Structure formats: structure tokens, C-alpha cells
Amino acid sequence: AQKITQTQPGMFVQEKEAVTLDCTYDTSDQSYGLFWYKQPSSGEMIFLIYQGSYDEQNATEGRYSLNFQKARKSANLVISASQLGDSAMYFCAMREGVTNFGNEKLTFGTGTRLTIIP
Amino acid sequence: SAVISQKPSRDICQRGTSLTIQCQVDSQVTMMFWYRQQPGQSLTLIATANQGSEATYESGFVIDKFPISRPNLTFSTLTVSNMSPEDSSIYLCSVGPTRTDQNQETQYFGPGTRLLVL
Numbered sequence: 608a609q610k611i612t613q614t615q616p617g618m619f620v621q622e623k624e625a626v627t628l629d630c631t632y633d634t635s636d637q638s639y640g641l642f643w644y645k646q647p648s649s650g651e652m653i654f655l656i657y658q659g660s661y662d663e664q665n666a667t668e669g670r671y672s673l674n675f676q677k678a679r680k681s682a683n684l685v686i687s688a689s690q691l692g693d694s695a696m697y698f699c700a701m702r703e704g705v706t707n708f709g710n711e712k713l714t715f716g717t718g719t720r721l722t723i724i725p
Numbered sequence: 726s727a728v729i730s731q732k733p734s735r736d737i738c739q740r741g742t743s744l745t746i747q748c749q750v751d752s753q754v755t756m757m758f759w760y761r762q763q764p765g766q767s768l769t770l771i772a773t774a775n776q777g778s779e780a781t782y783e784s785g786f787v788i789d790k791f792p793i794s795r796p797n798l799t800f801s802t803l804t805v806s807n808m809s810p811e812d813s814s815i816y817l818c819s820v821g822p823t824r825t826d827q828n829q830e831t832q833y834f835g836p837g838t839r840l841l842v843l
Contacts, residue, residue, distance in 0.1 A: 650815055652834035712758060713832060715768040
């Protein structure tokens with residue numbers, strides 16, 4: 608079974624609209640972490656946001672927020688007021704087990720290609 | 726945050742040859758990871774580079790094919806040996822937080838090395 612599932616291979620969104628990128632995960636661990644990364648066409652992986660399984664508040668970083676629904680095992684990324692520069696691949700990733708503060712291997716989903724339309 | 730550089734940024738190689746990719750971090754980090762991203766695919770962890778000991782390889786990856794060195798806390802190399810066209814991928818190194826920003830739940834990626842094997 609896939610540990611990280613991103614069901615939207617591609618999305619087209621009008622500039623300035625909000626967009627939600629879906630991510631569901633599968634783990635039996637009580638402690639885990641969820642990451643979102645952005646990969647522009649240049650290929651670099653840009654860290655966007657992190658949510659820990661015990662965090663009670665949804666994570667936010669500027670225009671990015673994470674809609675964490677633990678019972679549903681979903682961790683959707685919400686981008687508010689989309690910009691042309693948001694066009695990129697977006698990957699959801701998971702760290703299983705107790706955190707070692709970034710020093711753990713990640714399992715990635717297949718990604719969603721987001722295209723912002725002017 | 727960590728600044729990570731990789732060399733080379735891209736290369737075109739003949740089958741049967743080997744290529745060594747370097748990953749340099751501007752601060753000391755505990756863990757370094759090597760990922761592969763095949764064309765149009767997600768990221769897959771190859772191995773964890775441990776300082777002072779042998780790398781830890783994921784299922785499907787072996788040391789003879791992907792030897793890794795980690796001579797110190799800021800540098801690692803990945804060699805892709807006896808290359809075939811199936812090795813054409815982006816190879817990315819990633820690191821956990823630097824010693825100056827410990828306890829941060831982030832994992833940083835280098836810019837990647839685009840490899841094409843003919």
C-alpha cells in the first residue's frame with residue numbers, strides 16, 4: 608500500500624485564487640511528521656511547511672497552511688492568493704516514528720503539478 | 726538554514742562508466758541523505774550517509790552500484806557505477822537541520838544533479 612497518496616496529478620488554478628492540494632497518508636505509528644515541498648522546473652526541492660502528528664494547531668507559513676485531519680489521515684496543503692510563481696510540482700512527504708528533528712528519511716508521494724493561469 | 730551545493734549540476738555519460746556526485750553543506754549536519762528522482766517520478770531514498778561508518782541502503786539499492794562516502798560532517802559523495810540508461814535521473818542530497826538550528830523540523834535539499842546516460 609502507498610504510504611503517501613496524492614490523487615491530483617495536475618491542477619490548473621486561476622491567479623489569485625486559493626488552491627488545495629490533497630495528501631493522504633498511511634502509517635501505524637502514533638508519532639510521525641508530514642512535509643510539503645515545492646519543486647520548480649529548475650529541479651530544486653523547496654521546503655514549505657511541516658506538521659507533526661501531535662501538533663494541535665494546523666501549521667501555517669505565510670501563504671501556505673496545512674489542513675491536518677488526523678482521523679482522516681489527510682494533510683492537505685492550502686495556498687492562498689495563488690501567484691504565477693506558484694506553478695511547480697508539489698510533493699507531500701512523511702517521516703514515520705519519533706522525530707529526530709529533520710534527521711530522518713522521508714517517504715514522498717507522487718506529486719501534483721500545479722499550473723497557475725494568469 | 727543550510728546552504729547545499731552539488732557538483733556537477735548536470736552531466737551526460739556513456740553507459741558502463743561511473744560518475745561521482747559531490748554534496749557540500751555550509752554547516753555541520755548530523756545526517757545526509759541521497760535520493761533519486763527518475764523522470765516524471767517522485768523521490769526515492771537511496772541511502773543515508775553516516776559520518777564515520779558505512780552508509781545505510783534502502784531496499785533495492787546496493788553499495789556496489791551506489792558507493793557513498795561521508796568523510797566529515799559537511800561533505801558526502803555518491804557514485805553511480807557502471808551506468809545504464811535506466812540510471813538517468815536527478816540525484817538529490819538532503820540534510821537535516823544544522824547544529825545552529827537544531828530541533829527544527831526541516832530537511833533541506835541540494836539543487837540536484839541531472840544525469841543522462843546514453
